[in-house]
Amino acid sequence: MEEYAREPCPWRIVDDCGGAFTMGAIGGGIFQAIKGFRNSPVGVNHRLRGSLTAIKTRAPQLGGSFAVWGGLFSMIDCSMVRMRGKEDPWNSITSGALTGAILAARNGPVAMVGSAAMGGILLALIEGAGILLTRFASTQFANGPQFSDDPSQLPPAPSPSPFGDYRQYQ
Amino acid sequence: MLPASLARAGQRGEWVRAALGRRLLAPHGWALLQTGPGPGPCCRLGLRWRHQIHCKEPALLLQAARRSIRTQAGGLRAEKPSGDTSKHVSMQRAEKGEAVLSAAQRVKDAGRDFTYFIVVLVGIGVTGGLFYVIFKELFSSSSPSKIYGDALEKCRSHPEIIGVFGESIKGYGEATRRGRRQLVSHIEYVKDGLKHMRLKFYIEGSESGKRGTVHVEVKENPERGGFEVRYIFVDVDTYPRRTIIIEDNR
Numbered sequence: 001m002e003e004y005a006r007e008p009c010p011w012r013i014v015d016d017c018g019g020a021f022t023m024g025a026i027g028g029g030i031f032q033a034i035k036g037f038r039n040s041p042v043g044v045n046h047r048l049r050g051s052l053t054a055i056k057t058r059a060p061q062l063g064g065s066f067a068v069w070g071g072l073f074s075m076i077d078c079s080m081v082r083m084r085g086k087e088d089p090w091n092s093i094t095s096g097a098l099t100g101a102i103l104a105a106r107n108g109p110v111a112m113v114g115s116a117a118m119g120g121i122l123l124a125l126i127e128g129a130g131i132l133l134t135r136f137a138s139t140q141f142a143n144g145p146q147f148s149d150d151p152s153q154l155p156p157a158p159s160p161s162p163f164g165d166y167r168q169y170q
Numbered sequence: 171m172l173p174a175s176l177a178r179a180g181q182r183g184e185w186v187r188a189a190l191g192r193r194l195l196a197p198h199g200w201a202l203l204q205t206g207p208g209p210g211p212c213c214r215l216g217l218r219w220r221h222q223i224h225c226k227e228p229a230l231l232l233q234a235a236r237r238s239i240r241t242q243a244g245g246l247r248a249e250k251p252s253g254d255t256s257k258h259v260s261m262q263r264a265e266k267g268e269a270v271l272s273a274a275q276r277v278k279d280a281g282r283d284f285t286y287f288i289v290v291l292v293g294i295g296v297t298g299g300l301f302y303v304i305f306k307e308l309f310s311s312s313s314p315s316k317i318y319g320d321a322l323e324k325c326r327s328h329p330e331i332i333g334v335f336g337e338s339i340k341g342y343g344e345a346t347r348r349g350r351r352q353l354v355s356h357i358e359y360v361k362d363g364l365k366h367m368r369l370k371f372y373i374e375g376s377e378s379g380k381r382g383t384v385h386v387e388v389k390e391n392p393e394r395g396g397f398e399v400r401y402i403f404v405d406v407d408t409y410p411r412r413t414i415i416i417e418d419n420r
Contacts, residue, residue: 008349015349085340086322087352088315089308128300131307134353 009081013074020070021063028062029055073099089127096123312390312397314356318343318371321386321402325373328416334406335375335382343371365390367397373404381407382414 032054040050076095081087100119101112307313322341325331331339343354356369369386382404388397402416 008345008351012349019348081340081342085338086319087340087342087350088319089304089352091352092350124304125297125300128302128304128307130350130353131303132300 009078013071013078016074017067017071021067023063024066025059025063028059032058032062069099069103072102089124089131092127093120093123096120312367314354314367314369317356317367317386317388317397318354318369321369321384321399322371322373324402324416325384325404328414330414331373331382331404331416332375334377334412334414335373335380336377337375339373339375341371341373341384364392365397366400379408383407 033051036051036054037047039054040047073092073095076098077091080091080095084091097116097120101116104111104115107115307315310316318341322339325341326339342351345351346353354369354371356367358365358367360366367388369384369388371384371386373382373384374380384402384404386402387400389400390396391398398419399417400420401418403418404414404416406412406414
């Protein structure tokens with residue numbers, strides 16, 4: 001059905017980095033626009049200019065730190081995929097915790113542990129949300145067509161179960 | 171300035187009255203009262219307070235002087251909202267909040283607290299639900315990702331799979347738009363009162379360009395609980411197509 005054109009892994013790092021930067025920049029832009037608007041002197045002109053200044057100074061910073069997080073996370077995730085040879089939710093939870101730990105490394109071991117716990121919990125929540133989403137999507141799909149209760153169309157003969165019965169189509 | 175202070179003085183009529191009593195005893199108040207009877211000061215005061223029109227009658231003089239004092243006191247108080255006056259005001263407000271406005275205010279506070287409580291409760295519920303889902307997925311032996319892991323181990327140790335795909339088999343599930351492939355597509359159904367689950371995931375090895383689709387079906391074991399494998403087979407998706415049966419317990 002779908003074509004897996006290429007291995008996602010090394011390229012996903014760039015992808016995640018850019019996506020995280022965009023997310024941080026847009027979210028930070030909205031946040032800083034409101035904050036700058038409220039913290040400026042009275043007058044629409046001042047307020048607009050204040051919010052623009054706040055966006056210009058702060059939003060790229062936030063985007064940058066998001067990008068660092070996303071890039072490091074994705075790098076660790078890809079390394080774990082490579083090492084374990086398996087893609088499952090453990091990868092992203094572990095790499096979230098590791099990312100948190102590495103980025104807090106200059107604040108000492110206690111901060112590292114706390115940050116790692118935060119990262120792991122956050123990624124676990126995100127994974128849980130993803131699992132829930134796919135489950136809802138698939139339950140809607142599963143109730144529709146009652147699929148055949150025969151095992152599967154191609155391979156095994158029904159009852160005798162001959163091992164090694166593989167056919168080679170030229 | 172003065173009407174505003176008057177209005178405020180009117181609002182805080184109680185303490186103005188209380189302050190007036192003290193003011194009247196104070197030397198300044200006495201001086202004002204004493205200068206009151208003359209037409210000049212009265213008219214000056216009347217000019218300052220524009221609403222006061224009758225300052226000619228001597229019987230009203232005292233009253234007028236008193237009123238002017240009151241307004242002056244109110245104005246002074248309003249102009250200097252520092253020191254003990256602010257304490258007075260805040261104290262009175264606190265008193266009011268407890269005593270006078272209590273019915274409406276209490277309902278409002280209770281409503282707000284209840285809303286916050288509901289919001290917090292919903293947040294805790296959502297977080298707990300997500301944690302439940304992820305922990306069940308990660309640790310339960312009947313979760314799709316656990317079955318996927320076991321089936322992948324069986325694939326890895328099967329000699330025919332290694333022969334076709336090469337060493338270092340890796341498995342992954344359905345790819346999402348963001349390049350995450352860690353969720354395995356699965357379907358659960360009930361047949362003959364027993365829960366069944368079918369999974370599908372993909373494997374690749376060191377042989378480049380070879381990809382296989384692994385089909386797994388597990389069946390609930392009523393005696394021991396948990397799932398046991400019904401069959402595992404691998405379809406080789408690339409050109410020399412074939413099917414490798416790894417396990418068939420039907």
